[in-house]
Amino acid sequence: MIISRHTTQRLAKGVIWVAAFSTLAVMIWILLQVLVEGVPLLNFKFFLDSPRQMGRTGGIFSTIIGTLALTAVAIVIATPLGVGTAVFLREYTRESRVSRMIRFGTDCLAGVPSIIFGLFGFVFFVIFLRMGWSILSGGLTLATMILPTIICTAEEAIKAIPHSYREVSFALGGTRWQTVARAILPNALPGIFTGVLLGVGRSVGETAAIILTAGSSLLMPTSLFSPIRTMSVHFYILAREGISMEMAYATGAALILLILVINTLANWLLWRYVRRVGG
Amino acid sequence: MSKEKILEKGFLLIAFSSIGILALIAFFIFEQGVPLIWKVGPGSFLLGERWFPSRGSFGIFPMIVGSFWVTLGALIVGVPLGVACAVFLCELTPPAVSTVFRPTIQLLAAIPSVIYGFWGLIVLVPLIRIHLGGPGLSVLAGSLVLGIMILPTIISISEDALRALPRTFKEGALSLGATHWQTIWRVLLPAARSGIVASVILGMGRAIGETMAMIMILGNAVQMPHSILSSARTLTTNIGIEMGYATGDHRQALFATGVVLFFIIMGLNTLAMFVSGKRRT
Amino acid sequence: MPDKAKIILEHLSFYYGPVMALKEVNLQIRPRQIFAILGPARSGKTTLLKSMNRLTDLIFGTSHTGHIFIDDREIYDSQISLPELRRRVGMVFDLPTPLPLSIFENVAYGPRLKGMTQKQPLEEIVEKSLRSAVLWEEIKDRLSSSALRLSGGQQQRLCIARVLALEPEVIMLDEPCSGLDPISTASIERSLTELKEKYTIILVPHNIQQASRVADRVGFFLSGELVEEGSSYQIFTRPRDKRTEDYISGKFG
Secondary structure, eight states, rough: OOOOOOHHHHHHHHHHHHHHHHHHHHHHHHHHHHHHHHHHHHOOHHHHHHHEEEGTOOOOOOHHHHHHHHHHHHHHHHHHHHHHHHIIIIIIIOSSSSHHHHHHHHHHHHHHHHHHHHHHHIIIIIITTOOSHHHHHHHHHHHHHHHHHHHHHHHHHHSSSSSHHHHHHHHHHHOHHHHIIIIIHHHHHHHHHHHHHHHHHHHHHOOHHHHHHHOOOOOOOOOOOOOOOOHHHHHHHHHTTTSSSHHHHHHHHHHHHHHHHHHHHHHHHHHHHHHHHOO | OOOHHHHHHHHHHHTTTTHHHHHHHHHHHHHHHHHHHHHHOOHHHOOOEEGGGGEEEOOOOOHHHHHHHHHHHHHHHHHHHHHHHHHHHIIOOOOHHHHHHHHHHHHHHHSSSHHHHHHIIIHHHHHHHHHHHOOOOOSSHHHHHHHHHHHHHHHHHHHHHHSSOHHHHHHHHHHHHOOOOIIIIIIIIHHHHHHHHHHHHHHHHHHHOOOHHHHHBBBBOOOOOOOSSSOOHHHHHHHHHTTTTTTTHHHHHHHHHHHHHHHHHHHHHHHHHHHHHHOOO | OOOOOOOSOOOOHHHHHHHHEEEEEEEOSSSSSHHHHHHHHTTSSHHHHHTTTGGGGGTTTTEEEEEETTTTTTTTTTTTTTTHHHHHHHEEEEOOOOSSBBBHHHHHHHHHHTTTEEEEEEEOOOOOOOTTTOHHHHHHTTTBBBBBSSSHHHHHHHHHHHHHHHHHEEEEEEETTTTOOOOHHHHHHHHHHHHHTTSSSEEOSSSSSHHHHHSEEEEEEETEEEEEEEEHHHHHHSSSHHHHHHHHHTTTT
């Protein structure tokens, strides 16, 4: 029996529509699974109370602080390194063996799985540099993980600056550094900030590397050398050890909402920034 | 040395940070792991079927097999779905829909793996246990969840590959009397092949490297998985589970597992770069 | 007795990689004059301009043979400070290129690069430059508004003011009136005629008519070669070379 081309087409397109919608459906299901149960449990008390009884009751305040602290350390370290790399690649050098090597290194770094970063962070920061399980160890490890993202977005942002800005700055007697500092970077800031936001989003969701480097203490940190638990680690431990499903749902919901906000902001900035430069 | 020169050297130094970090990672992981591989013997480390750290048995073959099956399953689930969605976004919907979808896909890519793992644990595992038998914590569950997790990678890169095709491909085929579907199936997809393959390789890399979700739903039995309903461990979950309490040789064996992972991932990355011939991050 | 030459080009050949853009150019440009560089597209005019303030250094793979002297100093000498050279030899590009800053900050950009930071001297020099560029009256009330909102003609005069703020010795303008309406063009040509009292001006005119209106001397270029050079009157009424005559009379262009 020969099926006509048109029937084949209708069949194939039908299959694809089903595929697309079931994908969307599953994604929404996954998010709603946590949000539906968890959002009703969110209230100020939950955010501001510290966990009690290993997380069975109380709130998640110390984990929020942990998440903020780790992310802050990561951003503070990775942003200058990432922007500096992007500036070098685009302003101080041409495509050459050196730049190709740097890009290769960055791409490879981007592909390293988080558990490997965890192992590295453990042996290098926690043990070798004797920082112990701490905000510092975790934050530095996170910095190495988000570096490729920041390099990539910063480069895109700098690439988008019209060449005329450079030419004008040089023509008016600017040195290379003056041109970078006054004509390029100020205009690349929105794009760079987007990259930073994406890095923040990644830091917030990271778990494997953090468990191995920042520990999992529920106590409020007292210094950069204190161990802490982040929201994602807390969520993982609650779920896996079965400590409290209620708390797990609530923590998970808070986590999802936080990441949705950060990434939506980043996407909005990207859209607005790209539109502004193009227009 | 003038200020300008100092700044130039400074930026050069900063730019080497990513290579430097990569080198550090390789050095420290290898420094911990390689001595153990030598001690146990590469053959019995990679092909040994017994992992009993307390007795000094360090064979990671079950984990290699576990990683293999779970990744294969993820590709079986993720690639057709992902390419179908890419075709959907590129060919079957107006461009406006795609501009809404792209940030949505990126949003979904940003959802932490522990959330996916949680869903797998709460929803998928019981479903499998009830309807298909076995403990539920299984290779099947892992493959399904992993397949979903790599969808954003495959969709966005495949869609890019399709969009990058010259419009003349499509217009030429249509003007020769081909139906839309024939054009997609016989002209566009083959032409976008290298981009799609690159997306698959990158998806593979992501799948092999996944840890948290797999710990939550694979069951983590140290055995060779004999069916998709068996529990299993992957190279990554092995490290993730035992690192918390491993010492001495045991700890080094976990680093050695990391060495193996490192090679696999670097190999895949290099392959992906060859195939697609351009950057990605 | 004519003034001593400000700029001397000696056997200047310029290359982009293997491609020759300027061929054995020998030229002397005197101060306090408008020197127009005439020629069809791709005859090397922009390259000539950019080689004189070494903006060509920004392009990879350029090289040259021969010399460029400004005030008897070879500008490709390794001792030369590039920023200082570019301050002395200012350039206005063919498309208006305001920086995404206020009008004031655009004009103040150059002086700030030089190290001028105090409010009073900056304000003085901004006003002075904007007056010389015949733009002050139009925008003196909105110095802090964005330069991007000015009209094309105003933006181009802003670019001239930007260059003037550095108190250069030479001003080079590469088709400064392309894309501008006749009124803006006329006002820019007026400013040029005023400016030549103080500066050496090198102009790539938009068309032959503009050259005949404002230039004192003219150099005709074809495929990177200086075909002929002389006073404006001589070039336009009695060109010595047939190629010049053909170009002037519009046989190609």
